[in-house]
Amino acid sequence: MTASMETISDKLLAWYDVHARSLPWRARPGSPLTDPYRVWLSEVMLQQTTVAAVKPYFAKFTERWPSVEALAQAPEEDVMAAWAGLGYYSRARNLVKCARAAARMGGFPETEVELVKLPGVGAYTAAAIAAIAFGQRAVVVDANVERVVSRLFAIAQPLPASRKTIREKAGAITPDDRAGDFAQAMMDLGAGICAARDPDCALCPLAADCQGYASADPARFPIKAAKKAKPVRQGTAYWIAQGGKVWLVRRADKGMLGGMRAFPDDGWRAGADGSGTAPLAGEGETLGIVRHSFTHFSLEMAVVKLDSDHSPGEQAGEWWPIDDLESAGLPTLFAKAASLAAAQD
DNA sequence: CACCCGTGGTT
């Protein structure tokens, strides 16, 4: 065995031993595995979400619900409210379902095949839990791994068509031992050095193995298909207040902001034609416009104050103290509307 | 495979 036989995973793991990020959901140095509950919770929170955004939520959740059994017993409503602001709210509904399933099973299953059957656990998360929490060899492919592998092998085919090739290449460099550390090392490398823009190849432990680096323009990988334009929608939300309280509804489980508390609205279908329907008749005073950008459209939502002598519409809801709206767990769009209205009401 | 589903930070 010569030094030139050192594999990519050897080099990466040696780098990780020195440069691993210290994160609240990671095992302390010296303890190889960590609590599957914390691994699962962090992985779900981290789906399409930055480490910085997750940290305070992870701390809040683990303090309030220290175990999967505790979370399994929590009312869904409480979990949804605690999740407010993190986004992708189907994750919160699936979190409760998954916790109850795992608690019923006496704990999380240890194999990818079983893990992927759980609600909110897809191919990535199943592999990550199997590798990180249970020490199994699993090929963990997230956006970081896609980027690192695309550069290492200078994959010319654009995403998402290149996913099959990327998975094969990732599998070829995944070690039998320390697959969990390897996965986290790939993610740390992708987050810090092999970053989406302006990669710092001078610090990269894999530069000598990188075909993208050899090509002199590693940053052009991964090549991606063009994205669709983001349309702008208009809509209206209604502020209906009386006696220091305001009317909140619970949104349908499916669709935008599913299952979250909110102000009644017109469905945001209304364009300039004003085709939306108010929850009750009467004169309305426009308090202002809230602008908010979602993944696939932007929204300009008028906030209209309605006469409080009328009773609210047919949609089920509850009167909520205006001076305690923070505890309602409103998603950001409606939190913006609340701060706009509360300042004037 | 294409589309839907949040949010906040960065350039």
Add this chain to the structure above:
DNA sequence: TAACCAAGGGT
């Protein structure tokens, strides 16, 4: 500032 990006999953 408009666009891009971040430890994806469900349908």
